[in-house]
Amino acid sequence: MNKKVEIVKLTSGEISALWSTYMGDSIVVCVLTHFIDTYTDPEILPILEETILVAKKHMNEVEELFIKEKIAVPEAFKVQKHVVSKAPKLFSDMFYMQYILQMCRVGISSHTTSFTISAREDVRKMYKDFIDDASQVYNDVVNLMQEKGTFVRMPLMNYPTEIDFIEKDKFLTGWFGRRRSLLGIEVAHLMINAVQNELGKATCAGFSQVAQEQEIRDYFLRGGHLCKHILNSIHDVLGESDVPISMSWDQSVTNSKVAPFSDQLMLFIIGILSNLGMITYGTGLSVTMRRDICAMYANFIIKAGAYGEDGMDLMIERSWLEQPPQFTDRNQSANQN
Template identity: 70%
Template sequence: MKTNKVEIVKLTSAEISALWATNINVSVVICMMTHFLETCTDPEILKLLEETKQLAEKHMNEIEQVFVKEKIVVPEAFKAEKHVVHKAPKLFSDIYYIQCVLQMSKFGVASHTLGLTISAREDMRILYKNLMDDVSQLYNHVVSVMQEKGIYVRMPFMNYPNEIDFINKENFLTGWFGRRRSLLGIEVTHLMINAFQNEMGMQLCTGFSQVTQDVELREYFLRGKNLCKHIVSSIYDVMEESEVPAAITWDQGVTNSTVAPFSDQFMLFIIGILSNLGIAAYGVGLSSTMRRDISAMYANFLTKTGAFGEDGMNLMIERKWMEQPPQFEAAK
């Protein structure tokens, strides 16, 4: 009798951890889309939010089926009925909503690609390939809608290279004193990515700080806002010096509402996600730059964001809000 190999090979620690993280992240998307759908007034953006929520619910169902099949406890994650305040006033603009979907789809493509490449079992590779295809399609749809509405922010343009050249000056790596060389295209790419993410984070921290009733969390969110502001300003200074356009414009993202649309636990967790994404992005930016002053700037971002993220994690743990990720058993 032929045995199905997939059925007898257990999931690896990498596969379990990826499924757990994906489940948590998808639950976050569902909660955010629940509030966005209640308050969005733009018909085109509303359709996109519906598509995003339906896709997240589909992915949640597929992942939970794996947990049940493997007899692994399903994470509590975030349930909309517990963490979304029904009929809360609009806290962010419709433009901010679609910017969130853009960032979520980018993160989804990256995280599902990682899930695919760390998976050994064929059914897991197929699962993550399908998740990645779904989110890639969503990303393309979001970009198309934003371009049609004239709100998509492109990376800066540069002249096409027209000859082959080699670096022949040691000062190519410097940046501390004197006239600095112009920025490389790859350096501008990562500076823009980090500026954009911190613009989003600044708006989010602003909104959360004006609706939470917890004084300690309000101070933490305001600290996050100031950190994002510092990072954006530092990046723009570098780009302005090289006369690279760095304008990121949209409408005012935060309304004057003082009613929280989400639980304090959920809002603090979201800021934690942004901190982790920032640390990852600064690491990639650091590895991609060839100017020492920019390397030092990224190192500074990493230090400050790491400390900020750790403080947020401690707030979660103190309030017993942090769910335990999959962990190896302690040695006896």
């Protein structure tokens, strides 16, 4: 390592990014441990093993850097504490592949953001490697799902054959009367949000069957209803333009009543899905040019935010939420002195 790098302290952005990476990969290791214990299709095992090895590698590299910098390593989620050994299969192999697919999409995006906010050369190199790792897993899982016929492609559209310009402000409307057909970019983001809510609905359905506490079980049921509401709204918009609707994964949940994970881990996973929902709704909002769809996305963000906050309250009440790195509260320090 360059000596110049060694004397440069990590920035707040770098510390926070590394902390989040460590937390996220600890969840991946827990989830994949159950997947590997319960898979039935031998063709998916290499993908499961590749994914868990990548997550463990990332955790080890972040931990080594934290120890070197004398930064506290997060408690995160330990397999021994949060994964129930020999628990029955809760989700189908199809769900396993879809979960890894979405996880890779999130990983590529978050690692790219972490790369762009990092200044130190060693951290930038680390995140470049992480992006490459996540991209490789993504390619492998897409290839396997395409071979099995379970990969959901974006809808096809006619190729543009001429250049045109927008001449009427009706292009932006959508409240009353005949709405214009959807743009390709609008469909792409509607489909991304539909697929993500299909995953959320299936996850909430499975977790609601096995949660130990009734309050947490009810929270998961509420999450499933929210995902269903959002899916129906998205399907209505897609249906107006005769766009094929994404497939449903309700059949991905088994009848098991035994929890494979702790309530704490399941709550945290649903919290992550809520946060991802707000991010993807915001991204969809930023590229949409119809006012009715913009309003729909804004409504999704409000509902997902309120749901996610209630989940955080449940974790805080039980002292389950590990505090992320934060700046020193000078007033509190002064009062303590």
